[in-house]
Amino acid sequence: MASTLTMAAALNAALRERLEADDKVLIMGMDVGKLGGVFRITDGLQKDFGEDRVIDAPLGESGIIGSAVGLAIRGYRPVCEIQFDGFVYPAFDQIVSQVAKIHNRSLGQVRMPITIRIPYGGGIGAVEHHSESPEAYFAHTAGLKVVTCSNPADAFSMLRQSIASDDPVVFFEPKRRYWGKGEVDVTGLLADAPQLHRARVVRSGADATLVAYGPMVATALQAAKAATEDGRDLEVIDLRSLSPIDTGTVVSSVQKTGRLVVVHEASVTLGMGAEIAARVQERAFYSLEAPVLRVGGFDTPYPASRVEEEWLPDVDRILDAVDRTFSF
Amino acid sequence: MASTLTMAAALNAALRERLEADDKVLIMGMDVGKLGGVFRITDGLQKDFGEDRVIDAPLGESGIIGSAVGLAIRGYRPVCEIQFDGFVYPAFDQIVSQVAKIHNRSLGQVRMPITIRIPYGGGIGAVEHHSESPEAYFAHTAGLKVVTCSNPADAFSMLRQSIASDDPVVFFEPKRRYWGKGEVDVTGLLADAPQLHRARVVRSGADATLVAYGPMVATALQAAKAATEDGRDLEVIDLRSLSPIDTGTVVSSVQKTGRLVVVHEASVTLGMGAEIAARVQERAFYSLEAPVLRVGGFDTPYPASRVEEEWLPDVDRILDAVDRTFSF
Amino acid sequence: MTLHGHVPPEPDLVQLLTPEGVRVDHPDFPLEITDDEIKSLYRDLALVRRFDGEATALQRQGELGLWASCLGQEAAQVGAGRALRSQDMAFPTYREHGVAWCRDVDPVTLLGMFRGVSLGGWNPNENNFNLYTIVLGAQTLHAVGYAMGVARDGAVGTGEPERDTAVLTFFGDGASSQGDVNEAFIWAAAANLPVVFYCQNNQWAISEPVERQSRVPLFQRASGFGFPGIRIDGNDVLACLAVSRVALDEARSGQGPTLIEAFTYRMGAHTTSDDPTRYRLSEELETWKHRDPIERVRAYLIREAGVAQEFFDGIEAESEELAIRIRQACRALEDPSPLSVFDQVYVEITDELAEQRSDYADYLASFEGAGR
Amino acid sequence: MTLHGHVPPEPDLVQLLTPEGVRVDHPDFPLEITDDEIKSLYRDLALVRRFDGEATALQRQGELGLWASCLGQEAAQVGAGRALRSQDMAFPTYREHGVAWCRDVDPVTLLGMFRGVSLGGWNPNENNFNLYTIVLGAQTLHAVGYAMGVARDGAVGTGEPERDTAVLTFFGDGASSQGDVNEAFIWAAAANLPVVFYCQNNQWAISEPVERQSRVPLFQRASGFGFPGIRIDGNDVLACLAVSRVALDEARSGQGPTLIEAFTYRMGAHTTSDDPTRYRLSEELETWKHRDPIERVRAYLIREAGVAQEFFDGIEAESEELAIRIRQACRALEDPSPLSVFDQVYVEITDELAEQRSDYADYLASFEGAGR
Numbered sequence A, B: 001m002a003s004t005l006t007m008a009a010a011l012n013a014a015l016r017e018r019l020e021a022d023d024k025v026l027i028m029g030m031d032v033g034k035l036g037g038v039f040r041i042t043d044g045l046q047k048d049f050g051e052d053r054v055i056d057a058p059l060g061e062s063g064i065i066g067s068a069v070g071l072a073i074r075g076y077r078p079v080c081e082i083q084f085d086g087f088v089y090p091a092f093d094q095i096v097s098q099v100a101k102i103h104n105r106s107l108g109q110v111r112m113p114i115t116i117r118i119p120y121g122g123g124i125g126a127v128e129h130h131s132e133s134p135e136a137y138f139a140h141t142a143g144l145k146v147v148t149c150s151n152p153a154d155a156f157s158m159l160r161q162s163i164a165s166d167d168p169v170v171f172f173e174p175k176r177r178y179w180g181k182g183e184v185d186v187t188g189l190l191a192d193a194p195q196l197h198r199a200r201v202v203r204s205g206a207d208a209t210l211v212a213y214g215p216m217v218a219t220a221l222q223a224a225k226a227a228t229e230d231g232r233d234l235e236v237i238d239l240r241s242l243s244p245i246d247t248g249t250v251v252s253s254v255q256k257t258g259r260l261v262v263v264h265e266a267s268v269t270l271g272m273g274a275e276i277a278a279r280v281q282e283r284a285f286y287s288l289e290a291p292v293l294r295v296g297g298f299d300t301p302y303p304a305s306r307v308e309e310e311w312l313p314d315v316d317r318i319l320d321a322v323d324r325t326f327s328f
Numbered sequence C, D: 001m002t003l004h005g006h007v008p009p010e011p012d013l014v015q016l017l018t019p020e021g022v023r024v025d026h027p028d029f030p031l032e033i034t035d036d037e038i039k040s041l042y043r044d045l046a047l048v049r050r051f052d053g054e055a056t057a058l059q060r061q062g063e064l065g066l067w068a069s070c071l072g073q074e075a076a077q078v079g080a081g082r083a084l085r086s087q088d089m090a091f092p093t094y095r096e097h098g099v100a101w102c103r104d105v106d107p108v109t110l111l112g113m114f115r116g117v118s119l120g121g122w123n124p125n126e127n128n129f130n131l132y133t134i135v136l137g138a139q140t141l142h143a144v145g146y147a148m149g150v151a152r153d154g155a156v157g158t159g160e161p162e163r164d165t166a167v168l169t170f171f172g173d174g175a176s177s178q179g180d181v182n183e184a185f186i187w188a189a190a191a192n193l194p195v196v197f198y199c200q201n202n203q204w205a206i207s208e209p210v211e212r213q214s215r216v217p218l219f220q221r222a223s224g225f226g227f228p229g230i231r232i233d234g235n236d237v238l239a240c241l242a243v244s245r246v247a248l249d250e251a252r253s254g255q256g257p258t259l260i261e262a263f264t265y266r267m268g269a270h271t272t273s274d275d276p277t278r279y280r281l282s283e284e285l286e287t288w289k290h291r292d293p294i295e296r297v298r299a300y301l302i303r304e305a306g307v308a309q310e311f312f313d314g315i316e317a318e319s320e321e322l323a324i325r326i327r328q329a330c331r332a333l334e335d336p337s338p339l340s341v342f343d344q345v346y347v348e349i350t351d352e353l354a355e356q357r358s359d360y361a362d363y364l365a366s367f368e369g370a371g372r
């Protein structure tokens, strides 16, 4: 049964569904209780599931992730909220050296079914540390899975799948898309959802491929639409999973179109675009009619908000890159 | 005046020279005092410069880097030692959100001349967390500079330059090469040293290019030597600077050879090789006769030491990749 | 014995001016202060409140992206701020507008950060007031490092009033749970550094009451690390001033760190993005209104010091002028140019960043005349 | 008043067995224990020391990459380990071989980690003994989380001895400076969790004496966070047992966390890679030899309990057997296969990792017969 929901409501519905389905699921983070989180993603959950399942944590990110590890050893399935992208770093050690590695360290005898939700990305006029895109740090870390949604339906199904996953998942939520609406089948079975780690062709096209994820999917689609005015038919792929990467879907597209532009908000250097470019040039070497181009944040700290619109990739910058791939 | 020194001794000499040259230079870290560090890189320095210039810190990495930030604001030039690669993560927040960003946050009014020395890499038969290669995390972080040395002469000059730099530098030391010897001009002027952020062609060749850095330069050179038996003449580049990257030197080489293999110990996905591949395919698209290939650690946690030799790139795996580039 | 039998005594709350505006003496913290000085403190408090209120208004008008109001915490901030000597260094969070005021940082500069024209943009060493630090607790370690530098510079315990230097660092009740704050305690204690840790316990960390962080008063933490902690009435500017002075003096003279817990209340929302009605009762606010930090000084000045209405009118007029000035100046703040994002990432721009800059400049130029 | 005037009293050190082997009573911690039970503790201590010594020898012989000896800390570990009930969970560092022993973890499994055939490889839930954690302090937060689970499972304060569960976590004097340990204190106190924090203060963190971390005794930290802390003679297995029992009991019954500081000494090097002659005086070791944790139990058993030589000979023989067994088993530990590195990274291998695995398998196969 499909309803029209905002992404925020879809995420909330997914959390609710998981809390109901599995009493080992716990939610923890700063302000996730009465307040329902600063973005209201956990709205109403503490009221309905109690203070020991929706836990307002003391104010330490390392504590949140470190105690999630202990809960996982005890058989729980914690869903941790990091309030904003730029505040995940105090927990970096626990994520990289513990969450990502304990299953391996135990030779598979302990599982770390921890979901780490991180609202990320910019474009909301915020102060420092509230607009970053740290996904590449996690995608470079073996042992973690990293995913991100671009629309309410995926938000709902991917978050449920992440919580149900026996591996740790870093779940990036594109905060500037929280209030966008879409159709969500809130009664859908978990098993029927598209596979968590598969990319999706969200617009098929013949002339060039755009790969985007999270907040940039909508922008890429707009660019594709605008490109039709120039007579260009762009294929748009929503990557969805950043680790593992569904390289096959991207490569197939490039084999068809011969041209690829990767778009993300994170700084270009060593961003996801680097990895995708490296893989595609390796696997589709003879299909490429132009080099893979990247459109991303510049290699600077995320700037003051009054200049963020210029810093962030937008339709024009994407189209400029598309133009450039056609000039090769 | 050149002397033959181990890399460890060269680093020690560089620290000594900087402590002598500038009384704002301080050394801080765990066990850097009487013990001289677990690798003896700071051997004898506390004795000669005193406990307030060579500081045995309480056991918190965040404390070490966080207090270095305060010292920098007060006009000091701290050189921080992180005991092993895998222990830098508790300081990740201070490095990424403070060290890297304060100069920018202040619109250039405060400088962060902090050097963070990190012994890194594997091959020494160590237990977990003692063999990692976390350089890509830092190279992806705008505001930091990241360098690594492969030989004693560079160790000496690059560490001096890093300490003298007004920007923060993460200085990666290839621990398994600490005891390798080389000629070092310990009386050389800082100003005469090769530029810190320039790569170096360490072997020139015509048929294919190997790019390596830190511990893998020696391995790449061995591979190049072995390749001559197959009649292949490989150019080897020591990247030296991981941020910024001297793309020009790599591209020029590829324009000549048409083939490129990048080698590092870090996991391949989103490792330095990804960025180099992405840049090279963009800038030398028509020169490439084969895709850029990457040889690195697998996308797994660094393994138990009894299997590390298999996990780490070695001459055979490099030659295998070279073979593959010739089969395109 | 049971290990858990011991019940700690209820803490004292150092108070020198009651909510009713009555001066009381504290045996341990005598404060010699003239009525003129109290008038000057009143002026600080009133102007800070006005400036803060104006900032909130500017946010509502869309001129700022966000504002973190210090409403209710003016005394805690002005008391501490006025206890500093010019050579002392302060390390604020994101809410110490009252301290910034005491350090002569132009309010408009602060507004620039919340407007989004910069990420801070002032020079910490100009007024000895560090940049605002948003990541909770990080600045306490910066304060520790700075204090290490002070100690190494020989600027502690010389007895020279212009030379001996203390460092004052702020953090909230919530931030006290961050590892960094605790590491800062450890470093400061182990090396006996001249740092005063100033915790404004405003009862709330966004929606979380202080009980989520601790079951005992926060000032008590210090004793565990081996240095003194004390709780003061954070709505009493005289207590804040008096105790901060003692702590800073002791730091300057080489006696090491202190933790001051200023017991106060966040009378407004966490920030302009927050809606406190979701998590706290309005009665709580009512209770605290009776302890307003400014009213009690006003009451004292009127009732005990016989200050005439003209004085208050004067302050009112000055507030009005201040508000007008900052409103205008805020609106006039220019947006940074798109290309400025490449500046000051490094002391000298790297080749690769210079290339990005120039590519982007070309790109921007391509729209010129193209009617973008 | 000066803030810095207060001098804390010297701490008590709970002791029930003197270095000379004389039983003493402590008013607060009576311990009812039979001589047979003390003999059993002696056996633990002796076998742990032998196993630990054998591991050091194996490292010297090149069979292990590294060994972190617990020499001198056997009483601190066995006392705590034997206070655990089977349902309790222990979170060790990398040095708690004596606790592992008490939890029936095969010493050979531990050796496997130091040999480098695995990164740990045991199942924490099998013996309720977590994997060794090398990153300092990280495990204290895991203990806190586990204790949150215990509390949620209703396994606290029911009064059922088989059900009520406590969590015991270890860390060193050096690790006490890590932010994580302090966050663990905060969480445990705020939620009144059934965790006992057990700090083995062995006086050294590699080359740094404990004074680099704190100017006051470490047990004192707890009071700042609002729970009890106590210092015990860590070389006295009876004191360690008695106080751990009380603390664990109080945790199980819902009275919340405790910090135990076991005052002991690292009699050997930090690890086999370390050379303590560079930083500490041999006299120090001599002093501590007089406080040896095993000698005093032996002296007690001989002098006060009249235990005959045969008992000690029996233990000696058992030690010898143990040493032979683990030596042989250690040498027989097989190296992991190169392809095993891809296993257990994820619960189910990802497509991309499966591809790396198969490419690597092909690569390895290409050498077969090629006489590599």
Ligand SMILES: Cc1ncc(C[n+]2csc(CCOP(=O)(O)OP(=O)(O)O)c2C)c(N)n1
Pocket: A030, A059, A061, A083, A087, A090, C095, C134, C135, C136, C171, C172, C173, C174, C175, C176, C202, C204, C205, C206, C266, C270
């Ligand atoms: C490391 C980190 N995590 C989360 C946040 C988001 N955040 C901003 S303010 C705040 C509450 C802080 O409360 P407190 O320390 O009591 O200070 P107050 O805002 O009450 O002045 C939180 C959680 C942050 N800024 N930094």
Ligand SMILES: Cc1ncc(C[n+]2csc(CCOP(=O)(O)OP(=O)(O)O)c2C)c(N)n1
Pocket: B030, B059, B061, B083, B087, B090, D095, D134, D135, D136, D171, D172, D173, D174, D175, D176, D202, D204, D205, D206, D266, D270
């Ligand atoms: C986060 C981190 N930093 C550094 C290290 C390196 N290291 C290993 S043991 C050790 C000293 C620990 O001392 P202490 O906590 O007293 O324990 P002990 O070794 O004495 O048992 C250090 C610095 C580490 N393991 N983890």
Ligand SMILES: [Mg+2]
Pocket: C172, C173, C174, C200, C201, C202, C203, C204, C205, C206
């Ligand atoms: Mg607060």
Ligand SMILES: [Mg+2]
Pocket: D172, D173, D174, D200, D201, D202, D203, D204, D205, D206
């Ligand atoms: Mg120790």
